[in-house]
Amino acid sequence: xxxxxxxxxxxxxxxxxxxxxxxxxxxxxxxxxxxxxxxxxxxxxxxxxxxxxxxxxxxxxxxxxxxxxxxxxxxxxxxxxxxxxxxxxxxxxxxxxxxxxxxxxxxxxxxxxxxxxxxxxxxxxxxxxxxxxxxxxxxxxxxxxxxxxxxxxxxxxxxxxxxxxxxxxxxxxxxxxxxxxxxxxxxxxxxxxxxxxxxxxxxxxxxxxxxxxxxxxxxxxxxxxxxxxxxxxxxxxxxxxxxxxxxxxxxxxxxxxxxxxxxxxxxxxxxxxxxxxxxxxxxxxxxxxxxxxxxxxxxxxxxxxxxxxxxxxxxxxxxxxxxxxxxxxxxxxxxxxxx
Amino acid sequence: xxxxxxxxxxxxxxxxxxxxxxxxxxxxxxxxxxxxxxxxxxxxxxxxxxxxxxxxxxxxxxxxxxxxxxxxxxxxxxxxxxxxxxxxxxxxxxxxxxxxxxxxxxxxxxxxxxxxxxxxxxxxxxxxxxxxxxxxxxxxxxxxxxxxxxxxxxxxxxxxxxxxxxxxxxxxxxxxxxxxxxxxxxxxxxxxxxxxxxxxxxxxxxxxxxxxxxxxxxxxxxxxxxxxxxxxxxxxxxxxxxxxxxxxxxxxxxxxxxxxxxxxxxxxxxxxxxxxxxxxxxxxxxxxxxxxxxxxxxxxxxxxxxxxxxxxxxxxxxxxxxxxxxxxxxxxxxxxxxx
DNA sequence: CTGTTAGCGCGTTCAC
DNA sequence: GTGAACGCGCTAACAG
Numbered sequence: 001x002x003x004x005x006x007x008x009x010x011x012x013x014x015x016x017x018x019x020x021x022x023x024x025x026x027x028x029x030x031x032x033x034x035x036x037x038x039x040x041x042x043x044x045x046x047x048x049x050x051x052x053x054x055x056x057x058x059x060x061x062x063x064x065x066x067x068x069x070x071x072x073x074x075x076x077x078x079x080x081x082x083x084x085x086x087x088x089x090x091x092x093x094x095x096x097x098x099x100x101x102x103x104x105x106x107x108x109x110x111x112x113x114x115x116x117x118x119x120x121x122x123x124x125x126x127x128x129x130x131x132x133x134x135x136x137x138x139x140x141x142x143x144x145x146x147x148x149x150x151x152x153x154x155x156x157x158x159x160x161x162x163x164x165x166x167x168x169x170x171x172x173x174x175x176x177x178x179x180x181x182x183x184x185x186x187x188x189x190x191x192x193x194x195x196x197x198x199x200x201x202x203x204x205x206x207x208x209x210x211x212x213x214x215x216x217x218x219x220x221x222x223x224x225x226x227x228x229x230x231x232x233x234x235x236x237x238x239x240x241x242x243x244x245x246x247x248x249x250x251x252x253x254x255x256x257x258x259x260x261x262x263x264x265x266x267x268x269x270x271x272x273x274x275x276x277x278x279x280x281x282x283x284x285x286x287x288x289x290x291x292x293x294x295x296x297x298x299x300x301x302x303x304x305x306x307x308x309x310x311x312x313x314x315x316x317x318x319x320x321x322x323x324x325x326x327x328x329x330x331x332x333x334x335x336x337x338x339x
Numbered sequence: 340x341x342x343x344x345x346x347x348x349x350x351x352x353x354x355x356x357x358x359x360x361x362x363x364x365x366x367x368x369x370x371x372x373x374x375x376x377x378x379x380x381x382x383x384x385x386x387x388x389x390x391x392x393x394x395x396x397x398x399x400x401x402x403x404x405x406x407x408x409x410x411x412x413x414x415x416x417x418x419x420x421x422x423x424x425x426x427x428x429x430x431x432x433x434x435x436x437x438x439x440x441x442x443x444x445x446x447x448x449x450x451x452x453x454x455x456x457x458x459x460x461x462x463x464x465x466x467x468x469x470x471x472x473x474x475x476x477x478x479x480x481x482x483x484x485x486x487x488x489x490x491x492x493x494x495x496x497x498x499x500x501x502x503x504x505x506x507x508x509x510x511x512x513x514x515x516x517x518x519x520x521x522x523x524x525x526x527x528x529x530x531x532x533x534x535x536x537x538x539x540x541x542x543x544x545x546x547x548x549x550x551x552x553x554x555x556x557x558x559x560x561x562x563x564x565x566x567x568x569x570x571x572x573x574x575x576x577x578x579x580x581x582x583x584x585x586x587x588x589x590x591x592x593x594x595x596x597x598x599x600x601x602x603x604x605x606x607x608x609x610x611x612x613x614x615x616x617x618x619x620x621x622x623x624x625x626x627x628x629x630x631x632x633x634x635x636x637x638x639x640x641x642x643x644x645x646x647x648x649x650x651x652x653x654x655x656x657x658x659x660x661x662x663x664x665x666x667x668x669x670x671x672x673x674x675x676x677x678x
Numbered sequence: 679c680t681g682t683t684a685g686c687g688c689g690t691t692c693a694c
Numbered sequence: 695g696t697g698a699a700c701g702c703g704c705t706a707a708c709a710g
Contacts, residue, residue, distance in 0.1 A: 003481040005481075005482075007702095007703055007704085008703070008704065009703080009704095017680080017681090018680065018681045018682080019681095019703090019704080019705095020680080020681070020682080020683095020704090020705070020706090021679085021680055021681075023703095023704060023705060024679095024680090024705085026704095027705090031679060031680085032679070032680080033679060033680090036679085036680085048478075048481055050455050050456065050478065050481070050482065051455075051456040051703095051704095052397075052456060052458065052702090052703055052704075053453075053456040053457050053458070053704095054393060054396050054397040054402070054457065054458055054702085054703075054704090055397050055686090055702070055703035055704040055705090056703080056704055056705075057393050057686095057704095058391075058393045058394050058397050058686050058687065058688090058702090058703085058704075059685085059686050059703080059704050059705050059706080060686085060704085060705070060706090061686075063393070072418075073412040073413070073418055073421065073437070074412070074413070074415060074418035074419075076413060079411075079412055079413035080413075082412065082439075086439070095453050097436045097437070098412070098436070098437045100421075100425070114392075114434050116389050116390075117389060117390040117391065117392040118392050118393065119391065119392070119393055139387075139389065142344075142387055142389070143344075143389065346686095346687055346688080347687070347688065347689095348687080348688095356696080356697090357696065357697045357698075358687090358688080358689095358697095359688090359689075359690080359691095359696080359697065359698080359699095360695080360696055360697075362687095362688060362689055362690090363689085363695095363696090365688095366689085370695065370696085371695070371696085372695060372696095375695080375696085390687095390688095391686090391687055391688075392688095393686085393687075393688090394686070394687035394688040394689085394702090395687080395688055395689075396688095396702095397686090397687085397688080397702050397703065397704090398687085398688050398689050398690080398701085398702050399688090399689070399690095399702085400702075
């Protein structure tokens with residue numbers, strides 16, 4: 001018998017103590033005397049015993065593991081959400097497993113399947129851009145285990161959603177540009193199939209209307225907000241030759257647009273002022289005078305995991321909160337005055 | 340009996356077929372007739388059967404899961420390594436779980452414990468900065484399961500290491516600065532307890548010597564390479580008032596140093612040329628004329644997981660490769676000539 | 679405080 | 695091709 005292969009029965013046999021007692025001792029149950037506990041722990045060390053959670057999980061039907069499913073860990077916003085989740089979860093003694101959907105529905109389904117068959121105790125998910133059907137989530141629900149949706153809300157009934165007030169954030173962002181004297185503001189927008197981008201567009205439009213600025217449909221560019229899209233947008237902006245402000249619904253494309261504009265000797269923010277969501281620390285660095293919308297990512301992670309653990313541990317969820325909307329913050333560094 | 344609670348026994352009972360046959364059918368064994376397979380699969384769907392991998396894993400002592408342990412997922416280098424790992428692993432039908440040590444030894448140990456007790460089939464790890472002892476890895480080895488170390492090598496004997504040729508990369512980086520006319524080059528270096536930073540420093544020194552430039556100990560700043568360290572370094576550089584080049588062993592501090600220097604009206608790279616490791620896409624964006632060292636992160640991920648899966652699937656590892664050293668690439672965009 | 683009994687859900691022998 | 699029986703390692707329930 002090599003090291004690391006011993007089971008509680010080996011300890012039990014070696015000591016003439018029943019395996020159930022060994023199990024209790026190893027779990028630090030108060031129902032075992034200090035003395036036998038010590039004997040058992042010593043023997044466990046001696047035999048190189050390594051706990052097998054698989055067996056324990058099977059028996060208890062609990063894994064002490066929760067999962068986060070999100071598009072990409074490399075995005076700063078999501079990395080920060082993870083940090084918030086892990087802080088809460090680790091304190092509560094839960095493991096966190098991280099899964100990347102890459103914004104791909106097929107992959108998301110596959111991930112859900114393995115999470116289901118591995119019986120994780122709960123799931124926090126920011127659904128893929130492509131996702132419009134929800135059966136794969138309902139299958140998990142059939143196990144009577146909780147799901148919390150964050151950032152990108154789910155249209156399923158009775159599900160927990162945590163999101164940012166995108167309408168208000170966009171309204172504030174656009175109003176900021178207006179207050180700096182911008183009158184021809186382009187909006188880089190994402191797919192209107194996605195609630196989040198609909199809200200961001202709505203906030204932009206409302207702010208214009210409120211300030212008596214005509215809403216020009218040619219100033220709204222809908223794309224996937226990739227780097228390429230950002231460059232394409234920048235080119236269109238140069239062609240228009242009237243633009244003095246950009247409000248971008250994400251920063252990937254905002255940054256590449258800025259890069260391109262700069263390469264064409266446009267000054268940011270003197271010639272064209274830019275406000276964009278701050279998904280990446282890059283935004284803060286690319287141009288010290290850039291204004292960004294700071295998302296409460298860490299807080300969102302904490303809330304998501306707290307809510308999830310709550311549901312895991314209380315059969316009858318006392319909290320009646322089904323949705324939670326967080327505020328964002330406009331970070332104005334050194335914005336130029338244009339008036 | 341609610342949905343999602345059915346087991347193979349429920350299918351077995353409902354159909355009057357033994358559970359062992361059901362198990363075989365569900366695993367698509369060739370020893371079950373097409374006809375019964377179909378009956379079983381249909382019934383499984385009808386009952387909302389969800390496979391319980393916990394039971395299967397316990398029985399087979401395999402989890403079809405491999406783990407990556409690394410400091411932080413938010414670092415571009417590591418995020419890219421993960422992408423490489425996942426590509427290989429998913430093709431081979433393995434799940435990947437991602438764990439962040441946050442460069443903290445205590446956390447790393449805790450992670451190893453849960454990976455051990457959850458019996459993951461293999462581990463790829465980039466050890467924490469603080470890690471100097473290796474017992475927690477040996478415990479996992481006792482299970483006769485493989486570990487592959489990447490980027491930050493492990494001093495344990497007979498272990499698989501995959502790393503970058505840091506000496507050569509640093510030599511090239513420094514030589515590049517020299518070729519551009521720099522004669523007073525500062526090196527932002529990390530802890531000399533870490534092999535990787537020792538190698539980077541060595542490459543810097545060798546290049547200077549080779550080109551007949553005096554090695555000035557005051558030009559070597561050792562720090563934790565944080566943002567604060569970068570700013571502190573920049574201040575020292577300004578005080579020295581002779582520096583015309585910086586070779587930074589990481590980019591976090593390089594970027595903050597550049598930011599600070601720019602804020603003091605120093606031109607990059609006209610006044611001071613900078614070369615740094617490209618852990619973050621930020622490096623490419625911060626200054627279009629910056630030269631960076633591109634690390635083969637994706638390739639490293641692919642190699643790490645291939646090597647790991649190899650060991651998992653061959654009891655007698657045919658490959659004699661124990662270490663693998665990869666080359667990096669110097670990305671020169673638009674570097675100024677200073678001569 | 680400790681022992682006995684009986685599984686958790688699945689996969690793997692063997693038989694036939 | 696299919697069935698019967700056993701066990702993976704651990705723990706809950708009940709005794710005592």
